[in-house]
Amino acid sequence: MAPTYDALVIGTGFGGAVAACRLAQAGLSVRVLERGLRYPKGSFPRDWSNPFNGWLWRYGQGLFDVKLLPGMSIVQAAGYGGGSLIYANVHLRPPAETFDSDWPEGYSRAALDPYCDLVAYMLDLQPITASGRDLPTKTQRMREVARKLGREQQFFYPDLAVRFASRGEPMPNKFGVPQEGCNGCGECDIGCNVRAKNTLDLNYLAVAEQNGAEMTTQAEATRIEPLSSAGYRVTYTDHAADGAPRTVDARRVFLCAGTVNTTELLLRCRDQWGTLPRISDRLGCRYSANGDFLAFAFDTREVWDPAEGPTITTSLVVDQGQGKDKTWFLFQEGGHPGQAAGLLQVLDLGRDLRVPADLLQKELVRALRRRSPSESDLQKQKGRFQAVFLAMGRDRANGRLALRPLSGDMEVRWDVPSNLPLYRTQEQLCQDIARALGARAVFNPLWERLHIPVSVHNLGGCTMAEEPAYGVLTPDGEVHGHPGLYVLDGAALPASTGVNPSSTIAAVAERNVEAAIREALGHPGWTAPERAGTPSGRAAAEPFRASMRMSTRVAPPKVVPREDPMRSVVIPEGGTVLSPTPVVGLRFTERMRGFIHPGHEPVTDYAGAEHEGKSQGRGAEFTLTITLTNLDRFLAEKAHAGIAQGTVHVHGLTPPGGAEVERGVFNLFVDTDSYYERRMLYLLPFTGLDGEQYLLDGYKHVRDDDGFDMWADTSTLYTVIRRGGDRGSPAVASGIIRLGMPDFLQQLTTFAVLGTTSPVAKAHALKRFGSMFMGNLWDVFARTKLE
Ligand SMILES: Cc1cc2nc3c(=O)[nH]c(=O)nc-3n(C[C@H](O)[C@H](O)[C@H](O)COP(=O)(O)OP(=O)(O)OC[C@H]3O[C@@H](n4cnc5c(N)ncnc54)[C@H](O)[C@@H]3O)c2cc1C
Ligand code: SF4
Known part of the structure; x- marks a missing residue:
């Protein structure tokens, strides 16, 4: 029997949303499976008394999927729009030299730029300075700190996927979806209840639906197997029907479940179910935590107001050393919702928890649960003087995602010592910035005690390379040895980006879905309509199937190149200033x-x-x-x-x-x-x-x-x-x-x-x-x- 759909997309994050949108615009019949829920306006959880009431991903519901794996703590989203629902909206392009090694031929900053421009157009990017309002307090403080530390030339305002129109007034965005202007509530990382964040459900996924893509939420893919004719059968758990198993067949499958979930699903298909036996033995390799480093500052001299403005508004580049000794990372100031002040204060106490190392994770979770659900006035007041610090950089991408031999549980093998020069420099800068703010730097207790990093930006595990001996995917994202099966999410990236990775993930997905569509349509000139400035990319193509829909939409404006805000950064000869803080x-x-x-x-x-x-x-x-x-x-x-x-x-x-x-x-x-x-x-x-x-x-x-x-x-x-x-x-x-x-x-x-x-x-x-x-x-x- 012929497959039901031309294309099946698994996951609706940055990879999945791009894939669904472009495949549907090209006129293919598209089905999308997303394990999480849709979050219509005002529906993000706000019950602070119960971590399971909509917050944590368990039993097929919950927004935050927190994986405390041996070797790495990972935070990711579950929901229609993937990571965009809880991310900090920052979009940056990696510096050109990032592509000098580890990336397959055909990838360079110049080659990817047009796709990044397309992403910038779709997500309506702009920096905080374009808001036309006073800059938030923490934004101003960071600028002062950069100057004090002699780092002003490396300070800049990154692009944000936030709508800075007037507050409280719903206005349609360029895809006809109503959105309000940002009210500066600082809740970006727990879901924007006023729809001022340009999350993927309001742009790429909306366009996919307008072009006929069929969306099924609460549908968690568990198995992929080839059909005897061309195509694949995907089994999924229907969480909306008490976990009933269901199947769907498609000619092509685009796996976009995020770095860890995509790699895990392919590992299980190859090693447990035996359904995809030809996948390269490089599966799981070249995993990167993208150099993520998390710290806090408590008791700042002046008010910091973490709950004012979007979560992140500034960036600072650190670029030291040469060749393989080079350390390159970004520091970003972070905010948090006012209600989370007490949660962070528990982490501060984590330093003194007198428990054996292996029980630390459990003890921290217990301490968080014991915390009073309602914040005291003192906690709230203290909360105005505490900051979150985030750093991310070029780590060695030398980790490995694997299934444990008997239990089959996922684990991360992460080599802390070889990445230590990066972590050490990040730690020094956090100390310097905390000191400049008159504050105490506090580090994530899991890092301090167990040297387990937290990653929200992890990448790799299922990477692109010309040959299967070096990677799982072709340079166009198709699985070597399994034609018609693609990976278009963070798992495909063969190295850390050093910057917040969503733009790169989405741009690579744009590039590779374009190649897949060209091949499917037999039309080598196909491009996304917004890139081509045509009403529909398919309009110029040969019909692919009788079922193809003809678009009547008006031509969107053509995408124009966007200035990279990091271009303003000046790196002095010899590198950025060295930290005065010794870390020996x-x-x-x-x-x-x-x-x-x-x-x-x-x-x-x-x-x-x-x-x-x-x-x-x-x-x-x-x-x-x-x-x-x-x-x-x-x-x-x-x-x-x-x-x-x-x-x-x-x-x-x-x-x-x-x-x-x-x-x-x-x-x-x-x-x-x-x-x-x-x-x-x-x-x-x-x-x-x-x-x-x-x-x-x-x-x-x-x-x-x-x-x-x-x-x-x-x-x-x-x-x-x-x-x-x-x-x-x-x-x-x-x-x-x-x-x-x-x-x-x-x-x-x-x-x-x-x-x-x-x-x-x-x-x-x-x-x-x-x-x-x-x-x-x-x-x-x-x-x-x-x-
Ligand atoms: C708190 C936080 C803040 C962040 N801030 C930024 C930022 O400011 N800028 C930035 O660039 N990046 C940021 N990130 C990282 C960014 O969110 C991720 O890099 C990005 O979302 C990864 O995109 P993806 O397409 O690979 O996967 P995801 O966006 O994670 O999407 C995967 C999707 O697949 C779904 N899924 C998973 N398994 C299955 C399955 N088996 N079946 C069906 N569906 C499945 C998931 O529910 C999810 O919707 C942040 C992340 C977090 C957690
Ligand atoms: S600051 Fe508030 S309103 Fe603005 S984007 Fe973030 S969550 Fe939405």
Whole structure:
């Protein structure tokens, strides 16, 4: 049987909206599946007392899809209009050099510019300065701060997809959809209830519907399989009908479910269902968090008023170093709705949460829930003096999205240390700006304690390349080996853009859907009507199907090139000013070896388990490189946390060469209830030979017991091996792993100071670390004897 539709689009974000619009304008029969709801005017959730009342994506409803994946926290939208519903409206084009590497042939800034112009036309972009009103307080403060820091030449006002017409008066936009002017309420990131944001449902998707596209919301695609004739069958869950499974057939499928969801769906189709077996083994690779970095500033000297004006209104470029040592990122001031002030104040408290690292995420969620639903006057007043800082930049795009072997859960493998120079510079600038505002910089606690970044701009995983050996898609976005299946969203981008990525995602989708339409129509000259300045792109084309509709719409004005606001930025020779804030880190390598015994009872009889393990030759060892990204913070924080990377070998569970430690955490001298006791914690997750997830959960108990045995205390790791990812998982073995004197002497030679080349600064850093180490040992061992 012939497929029902010419084209099926999955997802209605920046990729999906462009695809649906152009395919429908070209006269193809188009069906669109979107998992989330439509949000008509005034319908975005505002019940602050209950996170599940319309806010969080669960059981087929909710606006925010928050994924706390191992390795990365990701925030994305669910709804008709995708990320545009909750994004901060910023549209920027990446600098030309972004395309110099990693992008396939045919991509350059010049080649993409006409498509960016088209996106700018459709979304009616303009900077805050075009609003004709006084600039919001935070906008003015940022300009002053840029000047104070000697960064004025890198400061600019980015384009925003916001309608700055008169407030409260609905007026049709250029596609005939009524919109009001922005009232400056600062609620862009939780949905604009007055429709002043130029969200995709008001332009691209509206045009798609005007041209006959059939939209089905609450429809979540779960499986794609090829039909015996040309085309594909897509199975979806109908959330509007209690999760009933349904199918739809189409000649071509355009997968636009967003970076993580698109990659996950293709991974499942290839590896779980086996329906798309020819997808390249590069699927999941070249994942990028787009260098996202989140921070806050509390207690600004002067009022900041985060709830005034659109969420983001300014940008600052940082451009330092050369070649592979280049650090390039944007800093943007952020606002938040007034009602969210108390939520952020909970994050401030997150620094002092005295919980083991693996429980931090859960504890933060609990703290947020415990928060009073109604903000106190004090919280509201404090809220006027707090700011959100956002940075994004060119990271190495060297992450990987994958399904865990047995559970099939999604995970992100993200290499923090190789991206550390970027994060370190972003952190420095946040400190500088907070200081210039007379405020305290506060960092996302998941970053501080676990080195898990938050990304709202993630990209890649399903990237374009000429050959399947290097990427999943052709340069035109079609899946290598599966003709007629396309990916047109953030997943397709092969590198970080460094800037807010929506414009690039939409422009690449414009380019690639144009190529797909040309091929489908057999008409190599087809372009979007707005680009061509014709009433319908299809008007000049040969009819593709008998069912094609003829458009009677008037010709839209032709798109004209738009000036890039970043053109005004001047980068001095030698780069932008260096931060005066030192961020010095430390790194060392540690090797420990010992014995474990499986199933030993009781688990806490570590010495007995060690003895048994030794007699049976059941060794366990690890070699870890421990990185303390910021020595100041490491010393100041109660958790004294570092990143642990390396390999762990456990007899019978891993290959002899060991398994990779995945997101290991090391805590030096965590306080206990007793002043004279400390713990050093090692949490080392790894995947066993059987594909199961395991955790090496070890602690050193530093205490002054009867004998003066400082060496034994600091070198004895009481170890439990757990099957599962956290400390609540069942124990499968226990024993003791020790630091031997030769290994310790070797360890001393591995200490390296990061972030400075000054010998004095290096010596100072080592001295501070040594003093902290010895100070704790002094508290535990010496004071008890002297007091
Ligand atoms: C709080 C926040 C602020 C941001 N601010 C900015 C900004 O100012 N500027 C900027 O450029 N970017 C911003 N971003 C990022 C931007 O929103 C994303 O980069 C962009 O939306 C990605 O576009 P996309 O087409 O790849 O996917 P999305 O826009 O995420 O669209 C994917 C769509 O697919 C749907 N979907 C997912 N799975 C399925 C399925 N299985 N079946 C059917 N439908 C499915 C989703 O519900 C969604 O509607 C922000 C993001 C967030 C979270
Ligand atoms: S500031 Fe308020 S009115 Fe203006 S775009 Fe944002 S949410 Fe809409």
